[in-house]
Every structure is written in structure tokens, then in C-alpha cells.
Amino acid sequence: MVIALDGPAASGKGTLARLISEHYGFAHLDTGTLYRGVAWLVLSENADPTDPVLATNAARTFEIEKLADADIRTKEVGAAASVVAANSDVRSALLDFQRRFALKPPQNAVGAVLDGRDIGTVVCPDATVKFFVTASPKTRAHRRWLELVSGRPELQEAEIYKDLLERDARDAARDDAPMAAADDAELLDTTHLSIDAAFAAARRVIDGVFRRCG
Ligand SMILES: Nc1ncnc2c1ncn2[C@@H]1O[C@H](COP(=O)(O)OP(=O)(O)OP(=O)(O)O)[C@@H](O)[C@H]1O
Numbered sequence: 001m002v003i004a005l006d007g008p009a010a011s012g013k014g015t016l017a018r019l020i021s022e023h024y025g026f027a028h029l030d031t032g033t034l035y036r037g038v039a040w041l042v043l044s045e046n047a048d049p050t051d052p053v054l055a056t057n058a059a060r061t062f063e064i065e066k067l068a069d070a071d072i073r074t075k076e077v078g079a080a081a082s083v084v085a086a087n088s089d090v091r092s093a094l095l096d097f098q099r100r101f102a103l104k105p106p107q108n109a110v111g112a113v114l115d116g117r118d119i120g121t122v123v124c125p126d127a128t129v130k131f132f133v134t135a136s137p138k139t140r141a142h143r144r145w146l147e148l149v150s151g152r153p154e155l156q157e158a159e160i161y162k163d164l165l166e167r168d169a170r171d172a173a174r175d176d177a178p179m180a181a182a183d184d185a186e187l188l189d190t191t192h193l194s195i196d197a198a199f200a201a202a203r204r205v206i207d208g209v210f211r212r213c214g
Pocket residue numbers: 007008009010011012013014015016032143144146147190193194195196198
């Protein structure tokens with residue numbers, strides 16, 4: 001069983017993926033972590049994320065276990081992640097790991113939940129259930145600002161809003177595996193949904209598919 005969640009930045013797909021994985025006992029892979037990890041490696045060398053050779057080398061030598069202490073959740077790393085993610089060699093270097101996780105989830109879990117931008121379209125086109133999670137840009141910027149502001153009180157919501165729109169535009173416009181809803185994805189707009197309500201809506205869809213699959 002594979003559950004795929006895609007959608008724009010701060011739409012709530014990671015939160016839902018975590019809750020779904022806990023509820024159904026599935027393993028969870030936040031695939032954004034991989035692109036953030038590659039970007040972090042490049043930035044930590046004071047290098048330029050637009051440099052295709054450096055980004056590709058970072059992706060080929062990348063080990064997720066080594067990220068434990070890396071601060072990858074910053075908006076700077078998010079922006080650099082979407083730059084390295086537009087590089088096809090970076091994407092292909094990370095593809096195999098994601099597919100293996102879906103095919104053979106760690107710790108013998110009975111299923112896998114992956115969230116990202118291209119899970120339902122490219123990484124796991126045969127996923128059992130697919131969601132495309134969205135929310136209005138203003139709502140997403142506000143949520144991300146709430147998440148980051150305690151650690152960085154100088155952060156302005158308007159700045160986050162601008163960054164999110166730039167990142168979404170770059171992610172949707174790239175040639176290779178652009179952010180897109182799969183044709184068979186369930187659209188879940190969380191703008192006016194609490195986390196609990198969004199999770200309940202996702203469960204209804206998943207339980208319906210599981211019942212039909214037997
Ligand atoms: N339905 C919701 N209502 C209110 N806050 C929410 C909701 N869903 C998620 N959040 C909060 O919004 C923030 C962004 O959520 P989350 O990290 O799940 O988004 P994401 O789509 O995975 O983002 P990214 O792709 O950038 O990692 C988090 O602080 C989360 O707690």
C-alpha cells in the first residue's frame with residue numbers, strides 16, 4: 001500500500017502524511033527532506049545551488065542519516081531546495097531511494113506514505129491512494145510564518161508569502177517532474193479545515209479505497 005501526497009509549500013501535506021502514517025502504521029518519507037538536504041550540503045560549502053555539477057555531486061553522495069543536526073527547515077534552504085530540484089540529474093539521483101522506500105518500507109511496515117511534489121505523477125504513479133493537498137497562498141504563508149517566527153522573530157509574513165509564491169512557480173514550471181496533481185488524485189483544500197478536519201477527510205478517502213480493494 002502506498003499513499004502519495006503532493007501539493008504546494010506549507011499546504012499541510014507533511015502534517016497529514018505524518019498523521020496518516022501513525023494511524024495506519026505505515027512508514028513515512030518526507031521527500032522534501034532529500035532536496036533540502038542536497039541544498040543544505042551545497043549551501044554549507046558556500047557554493048551556488050544553481051551550479052549543476054555541485055548540486056549533482058551533492059545528490060549522488062547524499063546520505064539522509066547524516067542530516068540529523070542540519071537545520072534544513074529554514075526558508076533559505078527551502079528556496080535553494082527548489083533550485084536544485086529543477087536539475088534533472090539531481091532528481092534522478094534521488095529517485096531510486098524514494099521508489100525503494102515505497103516498495104519496501106523500513107521496519108517491515110505494511111505500507112508507505114510519501115509526500116512531495118511528484119509522488120503521484122512520477123515517483124509512485126501506481127500509488128494506492130493519491131492526494132493533492134492545497135490551501136490559499138495567504139493561508140499557507142500565515143501557517144509557515146507561525147511555524148518559523150518563534151525561532152526568528154524578525155521574519156515578516158509578507159516575505160514568507162513572496163518566497164512561497166516564487167517557490168511554487170519554480171516547482172510548477174520546471175521541465176522535469178513539475179509539481180502537479182495526478183489525474184487520479186483526490187483534491188484536498190485545507191484552507192478552511194483544521195488539522196483534525198483535514199485528517200478526517202483524508203481518512204474517509206483512504207478507508208473508502210481500502211474497502212474497495214478488500
Ligand atoms: N489544516 C491546518 N490548519 C492549520 N495549520 C495547519 C494545517 N495543516 C498544517 N498546518 C500547519 O501549517 C504548517 C505547514 O504544514 P506542513 O509542514 O504540513 O506543510 P507542507 O505542505 O508539508 O510544507 P512543505 O512542503 O513546505 O514541507 C505547519 O506548521 C503545520 O502545523
